[in-house]
Amino acid sequence: MSSAADLAYEFIKSAVMSGEFRAGDRVKEELVAEQIGISRTPIRTAMQRLAAQGFIEILHNQGARVANWSSEDSREITELRAVLEAFGAGIAAKRINAENLDELRELSQQMEDASAKPTVANFERITELNSRFHMAIIAASGNARLADVIGNLAHPLLVQRKFSTFDSNRLARSMSDHRELIQAFERGDSDWASAIMRAHILASAEQVA
Amino acid sequence: MSSAADLAYEFIKSAVMSGEFRAGDRVKEELVAEQIGISRTPIRTAMQRLAAQGFIEILHNQGARVANWSSEDSREITELRAVLEAFGAGIAAKRINAENLDELRELSQQMEDASAKPTVANFERITELNSRFHMAIIAASGNARLADVIGNLAHPLLVQRKFSTFDSNRLARSMSDHRELIQAFERGDSDWASAIMRAHILASAEQVA
DNA sequence: ATTCGTAATAATGTATACAAAATCTATGCA
DNA sequence: TGCATAGATTTTGTATACATTATTACGAAT
Numbered sequence A, B: 001m002s003s004a005a006d007l008a009y010e011f012i013k014s015a016v017m018s019g020e021f022r023a024g025d026r027v028k029e030e031l032v033a034e035q036i037g038i039s040r041t042p043i044r045t046a047m048q049r050l051a052a053q054g055f056i057e058i059l060h061n062q063g064a065r066v067a068n069w070s071s072e073d074s075r076e077i078t079e080l081r082a083v084l085e086a087f088g089a090g091i092a093a094k095r096i097n098a099e100n101l102d103e104l105r106e107l108s109q110q111m112e113d114a115s116a117k118p119t120v121a122n123f124e125r126i127t128e129l130n131s132r133f134h135m136a137i138i139a140a141s142g143n144a145r146l147a148d149v150i151g152n153l154a155h156p157l158l159v160q161r162k163f164s165t166f167d168s169n170r171l172a173r174s175m176s177d178h179r180e181l182i183q184a185f186e187r188g189d190s191d192w193a194s195a196i197m198r199a200h201i202l203a204s205a206e207q208v209a
Numbered sequence C: 001a002t003t004c005g006t007a008a009t010a011a012t013g014t015a016t017a018c019a020a021a022a023t024c025t026a027t028g029c030a
Numbered sequence D: 001t002g003c004a005t006a007g008a009t010t011t012t013g014t015a016t017a018c019a020t021t022a023t024t025a026c027g028a029a030t
Helices: A004-018 A029-036 A040-052 A071-095 A098-116 A120-141 A144-161 A168-187 A190-208 B004-018 B029-036 B040-052 B071-095 B098-116 B120-141 B144-161 B168-187 B190-206
Strands: A056-059 A063-066 B056-059 B063-066
Touching: A004 A029, A004 A040, A029 A040, A040 A056, A040 A063, A040 B040, A071 A120, A071 A144, A071 A168, A071 A190, A071 B071, A071 B144, A098 A120, A098 A168, A120 A144, A120 A168, A144 B071, A144 B144, A168 A190, B004 B029, B004 B040, B029 B040, B040 B056, B040 B063, B071 B120, B071 B144, B071 B168, B071 B190, B098 B120, B098 B168, B120 B144, B120 B168, B168 B190
Parallel strands: none
Antiparallel strands: A056 A063, B056 B063
């Protein structure tokens, strides 16, 4: 299951996400190959995947560079996420079942617990839980491709988000949104869910930009 | 500019689009390599790109297969296109300039001309012009990523659409939509443009499904 | 000192060779 | 006949070698 190409994929991806490979930096095949201890071939395979997902850019005969996203890019992506996730939330409100709802309540509760103590570890935990919360809603929409599209879209922002700090106001707002979303789902109110989600995403992005 | 990998990409892509490689068919590296007259290496590079765009699916140690899209897939993609293009049209209505509008009018006129004579060649020409019409609107929205997302999304439907026949009713409806869209853009009416685009896409997909 | 051109170097693109996995085939058995 | 299994074959995954293209370094000319 863990092919050399997969190793290379994870290696480069995490290096980009952690900031070890900085935006605009060139990613040399030989160098990565040495560090992992494999040949260049699977590195190239991984790079194709990473390029398709927007982590890096491959220029013909000039190798790969870590993509650097402008604030304009961030704005574009945020707008698209708002549209797509609002769409997903709207459908989910009609299709969501008891099991899905329980999961959302559970995730929401865990986030509230974690947000009580503002440590770095808790902040990362909240980020993780929040991601799962959003994915659960998209999954509940029943549109498999929606998850793919948003997944590929979100990555650039995740890199930047690593650097954002623990902001209690933003956090409180976010928690409140989650509770309200669950209410909308409980009532099966499509428009409400959609509107909250849109506002939720635009508001959370406001801090970053 | 024309690397071996690019050749392989175009070769496989057109084979899939034309139906030469049918849905579910296995795409063997050696076979394609022989036909083009290059080695397997660039074939694999191309396959990674094609897999990322959803043309083929790569299974670990089991090679690549031409993706086969169910009617459920088509429905999902159509819904997403409707959401995304409606979003794009809405923004475009506010940002569109005279040059963009001229291009749309020109494309619309050419489509109407071509639709007068129902030949296969004209049908393909209309398909091409229609694609450019939609892309022009997305471009006018100013969201570069929107084009990427829709581009990757639209492909599976294009494959199926190749098989759809020349339907004068559908065509007339489509032409009418285009004219109405241009009107909405001329007035800068965001909601109107968005609504027409949504209906336009859902209606045009109805025939396929 | 700067710029241009050329050689040296390094990196990518492609081909080939080899290893590992999956698939196919044929044989034995119930 | 049907099925299971072992071997042969095919196919993919990875490594390495070679070719081609970019990048850098260095020196000459202005």
